[in-house]
Amino acid sequence: MGHWLQRNIIEPGKLPLLLALTAFVLTFLITRVITRLIRAGRGPFGNVKAGGLHIHHVVPGVVLAIVGGFGAVASSRHGLGSAVFAVLFGMGAGLVLDEFALILHLDDVYWTEEGRKSVEAVVLTAALVGLMLSGFSPFGVNDMSQQELNDRGSVISTVVVNFLFSLAVLSKGKTRMAIFSVIVPFIGLIGLVRLARPGSPWAKRFYRRRPRARARSALRAYHHDRRWVGPRRRFQDLLGGKPDPTPDRALGR
Template identity: 45%
Template sequence: MTIGFDADSGPVLWLFAAFVVTFVVTRVIVRLIRAGKGPFRDAAIGGVHVHHHVYGIFLILLAGLAEFVYRPGPPWVQVLAGVFGAGAALTLDEFALWLHLDDVYWTEEGRKSVDVVLAASLVGLLLVLGARPFDDAAGEGRIAFAVTAAVNLVFSVVAVLKGKSSSGVIGLVISLVAIVAAMRLAKPGSLWARKRYPSGSRKLERSRARFPPDRRSRWARVADRLAGAPVKKKAQR
């Protein structure tokens, strides 16, 4: 993987900027709605609350269709990149909703949306800087690259299974993050812990001690600053 600005960073920069700006603006608006301040209100059609990931899906589809059909050059390719980035932000901001198939936006489960957005933002920043983890390698290096990418993917998947989704996503670009997360204890509620940490085992006890229910990590505190503190029970917005 190499890092450095190149000609391909233009559309990626527009995508990344639109993604970050849209996420920040969206979170400001929904927090104002939650607090009952400002002119903003929930969108509804026929009494049905229209979540903003619906708009995001349409923007992604629009940008993708236009890119595949017209293959535009500058400046329209940058415009489409911006539209795609905005749509991605609206969609990922409600990642927890379409993962759980329930409106968990303001609950602890809703933190998954913020985790995914922050991880995606870091990946986007690295792409803007020219990081291309899946660039094709020439000659004999192709085999080494394929093996390295496969091993890195395994560590990332293990990290996700251990309940460390953010580290798993970031680890796709920064291998060390995935490796460290995969080697450490799984969170007690994760799929890895449920399958590999039997009830009463030493590992499960260590996991519960390491990740108590009321523990707030630094990452969680950052998420709270961005998205507002979660509530214990589901709150409609």
């Protein structure tokens, strides 16, 4: 383990990234535990208020992210300073993305159905950073030989082509696949050959006069959502807590 850490993390200068990712995940998990205890009225924790104003934890998160980000830019890549600033940035990012849904909706939707977007943002960010930590570079640059890397034209063309692939996948309504294809272009190729989701820009443009393609697209989306919506919601509930029922659901409507 020590040899692997030295060769794959420390020597390439990825220790700050590992520390930031660890701090990011731990901060999110600890924050969710505390907020769930506050929600249940258990433990010594409570909402932070100043002059009757509820201070959401996104506020200290922004401060920590700013300090950690600017500190990391100003410090050297190696040394204790970079490690400290990486941890601060990871903690700040964890606090900010834990309330991503509040920023998106400009409303306190933390324990609502819309609040699930925060959990999705955290999981997606952790997965992408984990891929980068494993050696994946954006737009498939990691797959190029040293000679190709030395050729600026090859690098630019590879980035542009893979970026267009990601945009095409995004236009098919496959947001997650498009984001991951930035790091792993092969995912983008899979998204390109699969049917677009109903209502996506791709489907509106290319399936408009193809009723069979529209029907197949709708059927595939239905089966996909039916298969994965349940496990995804249970996973989100496990990480972030179950949202409050909406008034309609509470009344059995």
